[in-house]
Amino acid sequence: MHYHLILTQRCNLNCTYCGQDVDLNVMSENMEFSVEQLQAFVDRHDEPPVIAFYGGEPVLELNKIINIMEIVKAKEFVIQTNGTILNRIPKELLSKFHTILISIDGTEELTNYFRGDTTYDRALKGGQFARQAGFEGDLVARMSVTTRSDIFEQVMHLVRCKKLDFNHVHWQLDAMWDIPENDRIEEFRKWVDNSYNPGITKLIDTWIDHMEKGELLGIAPFLGITHSLLTDSKSPLRCGAGIDFFALTTDGEITACPIPPSLEFPTLGNVETSLPAELPNKLNIDGPCLSCDYLDICGGRCLYTNKTQYWGDEGFDLVCNTVKHLVDELRRILPRVKSVINSGKYEINEFQYPKMPNGVEVIP
């Protein structure tokens, strides 16, 4: 099991994606239950779960992080952070994280446009600090991709980032979170057709070219999907929301993913009384995904958007087309991937990503 632990709603940035607002109608500002209650909940698991610190910006609740890492017997700790204040975390704790996910959108110009002046530099400095502190785990660049993004340019910028050696790059599309204006879907459609899908093709061609030359670029969606294609395995919802991945709100309520506390998603339980075995499979992917030919490989992409469908049928199809294009293009190069593997350059398990749930959803 894997839990996103929402330590606070507060954030030191004010990104256009989510802003800085604390909404007390949604949940308390900061974590209200005790570390001992968290440990008691962890103790009810057959195997210790992975705990990922999440916010807002979780580092703003540094004392809680320190306390939890000292007391709670998690399988691993992960942190999803904007990176800018990572240097506040004591070095000996930084080195203990399994994965650090840093929110960054690509180039300095694009990142600062959405996340504020100097954010790019500060995020990279945070990552550098973690590395210098001895963090040798998985450093993931987590991008939000909007219609301003050239996916090829932005992903390759982070893959080739000279200032910070990210192990993996992952992205999520800025789509279906909002109730769109009329023009929004049309603009998105044009971007998908003229920019995003062609950019994915170019990125996949570049990925296989590098692979053949002996360099496996850590582009998370390509790795995870290709591993499923190579092993001919069916994938459930890849983020695991509602299956083996849940969020703990600041009030100790348990939900299927960290987004829904702001919406009408049902609460599945609470830290105080719930038994972990009772949580899974109360909320499942349904609707158009159930009759989709790509379900076994896509997994349904996102439980939240599957349920909310804010962009209607047309918008949902549009985003699905990006998934189908991505899968089709990875299928196109699969013979070349197999040939690289047969030549002995790589083992199939090097494509498995993530090996342990770490908050990377794989399907953008």
Ligand code: SF4
């Ligand atoms: S491609 Fe779309 S419809 Fe098909 S499984 Fe994925 S999210 Fe569902």
Ligand code: SF4
């Ligand atoms: S992909 Fe969707 S359901 Fe899964 S964690 Fe992200 S927002 Fe939640």
